[in-house]
Amino acid sequence: MNPVLSARGVGFGYGDRDILRGVSVDLFPGEVTILLGPNGAGKSTLIRILSGILPPREGEVLMCGRPPGEFRRREMARLLSVVGQDPPVDFPMTVQAYVALGRFPHQGFFGGTSKEDLEQVERAMEKTELTGLRDRTLAEISAGERQRATVARAIAQGARVMLLDEPTAFLDIRHRVAFYEIVTQLKETCGIAALVASHDLSLCAEYGERIVLLSGGTVAAQGRPEEVLTPGNVHAAYGVAVACDRNPATGAIRVTPLRGMPTKN
């Protein structure tokens, strides 16, 4: 199977400070890939490069085998949606209006809103449990609810590839689980490819087909959860001693931190 989005030997940096070196990642349709790594490992930068905002200094990004620059913006946005770490919207905008902005690549610049647009927006809000908040403005809801609205906007965009930069950071456990269930559902019904940057090691082992562990700007390990989530890999990347076993209830890899001050690495 061909990857739908891939980074080949990608390097990036500002001046002589390297942020990424020789990073190769492939995203496949119908697969959830988890992007792990300590703060500052380069996860957000990699997502920006994959989404076409930052041009890589070395290597290349290929979307369906072509460089992102060859696509028109709206064409690209129909293929790829991104939940980034964006600044807050300083204007009074309702949740529904915000989610509806995700439909832009399907609408004419000058055209109106179609029935299909309304349905997709409604469905995205139902999935993320936001229908009750539709008329509230973004300033009136909590950080977790705003994060769900951002995910809803990406879902409404209806793309085949989703890049999500720490989409569960502000969510409670209910909405964390719900998030991964939504992504799994989109994967199974629509065959989307998703890359989710996260710090939740056990939960992502439950839902991710593959894990990419980024450390110091390079890929430290990549593969199935049981291949990547080993005490050695986790300690090398995070400097934290952990125990890794199988969760008896689900069979997925479970990562348990052990007490003790993290070491420098």
Added chain:
Amino acid sequence: MTAGGKRSGAVFPVLAAALLGALVLSAATGPVSISPRAAFDAIFRGTDDTPGRVLLSLRLPRALLGALVGGALASSGVAFQALLRNPLADPYILGVSGGAAVGALTVALFLSADASPLLPLCAFGGAALAALAVFLLARRRSGVSPERLILMGVVVGAFLNAVIMLMVTLSPPGKIPGALYWLMGDLGLGTPRRVAVLFPYVALGTVLLYLLSRGLDLLLLGDHAAFQAGLSVERVKTATYLTASLLAGSVVAVSGLIGFVGLIVPHGARVLVGSGHRRLLPASFLLGGAFLVLSDTLARVASPAGELPVGAVTALAGAPFFLHLLRRNGGRS
């Protein structure tokens, strides 16, 4: 349902009625009293008497000019606010109006020709240059912070004010009082000819902005998110910046420096119709027109000794409002 959400359909008829009411009030206010009958005769039957002439050559052009100027300033404010993702932006505060004034003065003082159609174009050039200067000065690699932008706007505005004073001082003596009064923001120069000169620029600018509505909605998300949502960010920003400068510049050319309309009115309009630009832009135009026409009427009757420049009235209302927004914004970030 575009971005914005609030749906009450009655807002637009009410706003249109408010503008119409303001125009009627403005036309009816003044030392010469004009009966409704006389007004009707003058407008529809072409009766040529004193009240009719006052109405057709003084009051109505002045009121219509106020509506155009107020609407254009409010629309320009909406556009700059979306462009800079900054609810504090306004052509006057950003120094854009100052740039336009320098451009217009260059024509008015040194090339002569009263109410020349060239005037709005040169003012547009000055406005665009000032906006570009402020934006480049405020930009850093980490982006443009609202406070830094306002600061640069003030600095560039102060510099341009000095240039304006220098130009006025160097100009032929006979032209100085008129130029100073114009600078304070004045609709008293409203002649049918000026309304006709301004109209095409305002029409072009507001229609262009309206066509950019969807793009402006997405710009509110920030550059990265707008790009990822499928917007050609640079193209839309360039078009918005040029159009907003055109509106602000052409308005300054005929009415001088009228501040704060572009700041207050969009805030009020957002309360009424939300942030979606397909509703916000028309609502701001109507509200801005009504606001400036009323401010001008107030300016004409407020002082028994003579008229206040309308810019003084809008600044009296606008400066405290700006402070309020600045404090609220500062508390949040």
